Amino acid sequence: MSLKNTPQHWGSVSKTLHWLIALLILALGIVGLLMGELPKTPKYFWVYTAHKSLGITVLALVALRLGWRLYAGAPQPVPGTPGWQERIASATHGLLYVLMFAIPLSGWLYDSASGLRPFKLFGLVEMPKLVAPDERAAQLSHALHEWGFWLLILAVLAHAGAAFYHHVHQGDATLSRMLPRGWLAAPQKESA
Template sequence: MLRYTKPAMLLHWLIAVLIVAAFTMGLVMVDIPGFTPTKLKYFSWHKWMGVTVLALAALRLLWRRANRPPPHPASMPQWQVRAADFTHVLLYVLMFAVPLSGYLYTTAAGVPVVYLGVWQIPAAFAADPDLKATLKPVHYWLNMGLAALVFMHVAAALKHHFVDRDDVLKRMLP
């Protein structure tokens, strides 16, 4: 069985955990009433996870370009191959679009992103309340799209493992 490389597996699972954590943190933090220290802490953590996902996604994309993934199983129907390839492209697009939209939304809100509480990421532009109002739903819906795509990705991997009984999932397991 051909497998993904160990760095590809590590990046995949790190990014997966961070996406789930950032998504969950995002849902929790917006439901905290008022402006509390806990809410501020969660917003910071959420931003840190987003910046980390963005950096790891860039590293993963570079790794993938230099290290081709294993081919799909020969038994896999062509429509599933195309669907898997398209889904992977969309996952990569959203791994960049979601954190970037969050950064732009934060910038428009006039709130700095201070990565790990140490390094302030420069603002792309001055605070802009109108742009903030536009970017908030953009960030939300990109997140919902990513969540739906991640759910489909996991469901497809489990289907391949338990129904098709092929090695699609095993290729990404350490």
């Protein structure tokens, strides 16, 4: 398998970044939904720091992924894909990238504006504050962080749903070319 993308397939770097980011976002979402219910013990602060650290990691990986995509290109749409589906896919991918940048940045901004002491990325590197403490900025960034997450959930469901639709109903390789080789054979279209 090629590291770089080809006109027909995503390369191993793109696939690895895609699935690693997806798993990290899933973990961040679960932790984010549950951490408000935790008792204020030392473990509580560890969970918050881990959430923030993983969020910054996602931000860095998404920047790397976007840079790689600009360098390595993207496969052509599967032959026979209608133009309207290509446009919706492009818009959905654009929205996913915007949200994958906006959610960690709004979380970092919220942490900064809240006036909390700086957190250390995985307990190692102190993260700089993006802004001085500001209650209005904290409220706005928290709202962006929370509502952006729910919008991301909807966009991911649309993204995954479209991939399954292509696989099951259109019988094309849209889904299989993003999965590791051999996980799912591309369905064979029936000939008339």
